[in-house]
Amino acid sequence: MKRILVLHGPNLNLLGTREPEIYGKMTLADINGRLETRAKRAGVLIEFLQSNHEGVLVDAIQEAQGKYDFILLNAAAYTHYSIALRDAIGSIDVPVIEVHLSNIHKREGFRHHSVIAPVVMGQVAGLGAESYLAALEAALLKLGVAE
Ligand code: DQA
Numbered sequence: 001m002k003r004i005l006v007l008h009g010p011n012l013n014l015l016g017t018r019e020p021e022i023y024g025k026m027t028l029a030d031i032n033g034r035l036e037t038r039a040k041r042a043g044v045l046i047e048f049l050q051s052n053h054e055g056v057l058v059d060a061i062q063e064a065q066g067k068y069d070f071i072l073l074n075a076a077a078y079t080h081y082s083i084a085l086r087d088a089i090g091s092i093d094v095p096v097i098e099v100h101l102s103n104i105h106k107r108e109g110f111r112h113h114s115v116i117a118p119v120v121m122g123q124v125a126g127l128g129a130e131s132y133l134a135a136l137e138a139a140l141l142k143l144g145v146a147e
Contacts, residue, residue, distance in 0.1 A: 001043065001044065001045050002043075002044045002045070002069045002070075002143045002145055003044070003045045003046075003047070003067065003068045003069055003070075004039060004044055004045070004046045004047070004068060004069065004070045004071070004072065004136070004139055005046075005047050005048075005049070005060070005064050005067075005068040005070070005071045005072070005094075006032065006035060006046060006047070006048045006049070006071075006072045006073075006132070007049050007050075007051075007057060007060055007061070007071060007072070007073045007074070007075075008028060008048070008049070008050035008051075008074050008076070009050075009051070009052075009057060009073075009074055009075045009076030009077065009078050009079075010051070010052040010053075010076045010077055010078065011052065011076055011077070012028055012050055012074060012076055013028055013050050013052070015027050015028045015031065015101075016028075016030070022101075022102050023101050023102060023128075024101060024128045024129060026128075026129045028050060030129070031129050031132055032048045034129065034132075034133060035048075035072075035132055035133065035136055038133065038136055038137075038140075039136065039140075041147075042140050042145045042146060042147070043145060044140065044143070044145055046136075047068075054078055054082055054084055054085065055084075057075070057078065057085060057088075058084050058085060058088045061073075061085065061088040061089055061091075061092060061096075062088055062091065062092065064092060064094050065091075065092040065093065065094060068094055069094070069095075069139075069143055070094065070095055070096075070097070070139040070142070070143065071094055071095070071096045071097070072096075072097050072099055072132060072135045072136060072139065073089075073096050073097070073098055073099060073116070073120070074098075074099040074100060074101070074132070075098070075116055079098070079100070079104070079111075079114045079115070079116055080110055080111060080113060080114065080115065081115060082115065082116070083115060085115075085116055086115050086116045086118075086119055089116055089119045089120060090119040095120075095121045095139075095142070096116075096119070096120045096121060097120060097121055097122055097123070097124065097135040097138060097139060098114065098116055098117060098120045098122070098123040098124070098125075099123075099124050099125070099131050099132050099135045100123070100124070100125035100126065100131060101125075101126075101127075101128050101129065101131055101132075102125065102126060103125050103126030104125050104126075105125065105126075106126075121142075122138070124138075
């Protein structure tokens with residue numbers, strides 16, 4: 001059975017109430033639920049972790065090696081400055097898809113640069129909760145388990 005890990009970075013636990021005009025009204029549980037439904041239909045095991053702590057995310061990325069076939073990662077603010085996350089992604093063979101709810105390229109200048117972009121397979125941004133679903137669909141296709 002293929003396994004996918006979904007990692008959510010800082011402040012994403014507040015989705016639903018956090019700046020809904022930017023991030024939408026869905027909660028993290030709603031998003032995870034939609035991902036779970038899709039993954040189940042494809043017969044894939046999906047697991048979720050949200051953390052506000054950089055080191056916890058670094059540990060999760062390191063530990064994904066040999067355990068997961070894909071990672072979907074919304075590194076949130078860490079996207080823009082965490083060399084530690086970038087190095088962790090660069091240290092494993094598990095492919096990573098970078099996910100953002102908002103279109104980081106049309107927001108404040110400091111959000112335009114992703115330090116993890118050069119070490120991920122690809123990026124999905126700006127589609128709201130559908131960014132995660134699009135990333136999952138891509139992972140399922142790459143894994144050969146999408147209908
Ligand atoms: C985000 C975009 C980041 O710039 C921001 O810091 C977040 C969420 C997004 O999903 O749009 O926390 O990653």
